[in-house]
Amino acid sequence: MSLAKAVRAALEEIADPDRAPQMQAYMKSAMPFLGVHAAPRRAALKRVFADNRLPGAPEWRRAVLTLWREAEYREERYAAIELSGFRFYREWQTLYTVPMYEELVVSGAWWDLVDDVAVNRVGPLLAAFPDSMRPLMLEWAHDDDLWKRRTSILCQNSFKDRTDTALLYACIAPSLSDTDFFARKAIGWALREYAKISPREVIRYVEATGISGLSRREALKHLPLP
The missing domain is CATH 1.25.10.90 (Leucine-rich Repeat Variant)
Structure with missing residues (x-):
């Protein structure tokens, strides 16, 4: 499974669809939300990123942009930003x-x-x-x-x-x-x-x-x- 797919699966697993409309309205976002709050999102992404370490800087940048460009839900864009700053990739x-x-x-x-x-x-x-x-x-x-x-x-x-x-x-x-x-x-x-x-x-x-x-x-x- 690609990193992007793993991220989407992890987010969908902890999503609360009932909260999604309120989150979207608060943020005045055209992009819909899954309904994942910050703390559980960060915990889930930390596990996914640790299990899917990228081999080089080009692959890391490509993964960030793939998550960002292909995002259907706003939490996927939050995930792209978190991946861009993940501890494995500080030297890049x-x-x-x-x-x-x-x-x-x-x-x-x-x-x-x-x-x-x-x-x-x-x-x-x-x-x-x-x-x-x-x-x-x-x-x-x-x-x-x-x-x-x-x-x-x-x-x-x-x-x-x-x-x-x-x-x-x-x-x-x-x-x-x-x-x-x-x-x-x-x-x-x-x-x-x-x-x-x-x-x-x-x-x-x-x-x-x-x-x-x-x-x-x-x-x-x-x-x-x-």
């Missing part, structure tokens, strides 16, 4: 994976798929390969695609004191005038994470920059009012 997180993650971001085009890729896949690549990834994130920050812009803004969310402040602000800048909810929310979330390390700097930036009310509220959510 190189610049060769960037086109794969770009496809997931552009075709995923919704926060539940894009944000995981942005923070937990693209972010580590930026940390590991800054000379190549920094200019790419700047390019994405100016892209017409909302989700590539969002990825560029969020990719440093786990960096803490390693945050490249100049890059963060440069990635935010092209989206400051964007009226889209997801662009504004991303700006606020990224600044809120950075505020855990540099609260005064975030307050200064918010006061000096014309960010939207939504972005401002998100950025200063856990800070005293300036």
Whole structure:
């Protein structure tokens, strides 16, 4: 049995069809759900991935994209993202994976798929390969695609004191005038994470920059009012 078939079988075995419509409605997803919650999904996928180890980086990337492209249910796309970060394949997180993650971001085009890729896949690549990834994130920050812009803004969310402040602000800048909810929310979330390390700097930036009310509220959510 192929890995993709094994994943589908495992998900179907623990699916709760009665919950599927509510999950789909909550996520506002055109793609239907099987009705599998996160904890049992992760446990089942961990077993499947452990039992179906892939021999090389090309096979791994191919398996991720097969799961993603052939997905009939949203949980299969969650599975593709989890496979992309599975512990067996950490050494294959190189610049060769960037086109794969770009496809997931552009075709995923919704926060539940894009944000995981942005923070937990693209972010580590930026940390590991800054000379190549920094200019790419700047390019994405100016892209017409909302989700590539969002990825560029969020990719440093786990960096803490390693945050490249100049890059963060440069990635935010092209989206400051964007009226889209997801662009504004991303700006606020990224600044809120950075505020855990540099609260005064975030307050200064918010006061000096014309960010939207939504972005401002998100950025200063856990800070005293300036």
